Amino acid sequence: MDITPETPWDSTPDVSARIVTAIARIATVLRSGMWEVSTSENLNPAQAEILQLLQHRTRGVRLTWLAKQLSISAASASDSVAALVAKGLVRKARAEDDGRATALHLTQEGERVALRLGYALSFADAAASSLPQEQQVQLLTGLFRLIAQLQKTDRFPELRACLSCRHFEPNKYPGQAVPHHCALVNAPLPISFLRIDCAEHEPTDPASQRRNWESFA
Ligand code: SF4
Numbered sequence: 001m002d003i004t005p006e007t008p009w010d011s012t013p014d015v016s017a018r019i020v021t022a023i024a025r026i027a028t029v030l031r032s033g034m035w036e037v038s039t040s041e042n043l044n045p046a047q048a049e050i051l052q053l054l055q056h057r058t059r060g061v062r063l064t065w066l067a068k069q070l071s072i073s074a075a076s077a078s079d080s081v082a083a084l085v086a087k088g089l090v091r092k093a094r095a096e097d098d099g100r101a102t103a104l105h106l107t108q109e110g111e112r113v114a115l116r117l118g119y120a121l122s123f124a125d126a127a128a129s130s131l132p133q134e135q136q137v138q139l140l141t142g143l144f145r146l147i148a149q150l151q152k153t154d155r156f157p158e159l160r161a162c163l164s165c166r167h168f169e170p171n172k173y174p175g176q177a178v179p180h181h182c183a184l185v186n187a188p189l190p191i192s193f194l195r196i197d198c199a200e201h202e203p204t205d206p207a208s209q210r211r212n213w214e215s216f217a
Helices: 014-038 047-056 063-070 074-086 108-129 132-150 208-215
Strands: 090-095 099-104
Touching: 014 047, 014 108, 047 063, 047 074, 047 090, 047 099, 063 074, 063 099, 074 090, 074 099, 099 108, 099 208, 132 208
Parallel strands: none
Antiparallel strands: 090 099
16 A cells, blocks of 8 residues: 655645635735725725725716626615715716616715725735835736636626726737837836726727736736
8 A cells, every 4th residue: 555655734735725815814804904994984895895996987887887896786786876876975877878878976975985995905005015016016917817817717807907908909019028008008018007997998809808818817
């Protein structure tokens, strides 16, 4: 009978499992930080997240999009939006691209509350910015690659990220240190400047999105 020698590290979970555990723990800490501030604003977590999702969006968003971003049903999203409208933080308007549809926007007060909510995670921002710049870029790149893998599972909600934007021109300068380009501002786009949530984002077609994420993964 073969006997495999034991080492003190045999029971250590795989690196991949520990990455997932670490991200889950960080998410818990971030959620708790957000919870403290949202409670002080008299908002539940879903309402706080909706205000943040609506921030910096000039065109407004649809209810179905919000529900997808929050991974909740349209009915639950509708309840949260109704509460925010009653509080004077969200307003409904006609969608620019479809007069029969409704788009959701922040009111001025909603903008102010969303700004205060943004400070809730400043402790995490401070921790990330204390890492050396090179490590920050490596970490950001690794997270983009992980998101790219998750995109393949269709479990990741749509992002206003460069990799799904019609202005993104991947590998416009092949072999260069900065190969990508943003056509909107007509400038090379370094990895360290790739955005996860860009106010100027305009979705590209699904095939290009898939190609961009796959080339990054
Ligand atoms: S910076 Fe904004 S506009 Fe430019 S490619 Fe990225 S998401 Fe699109």
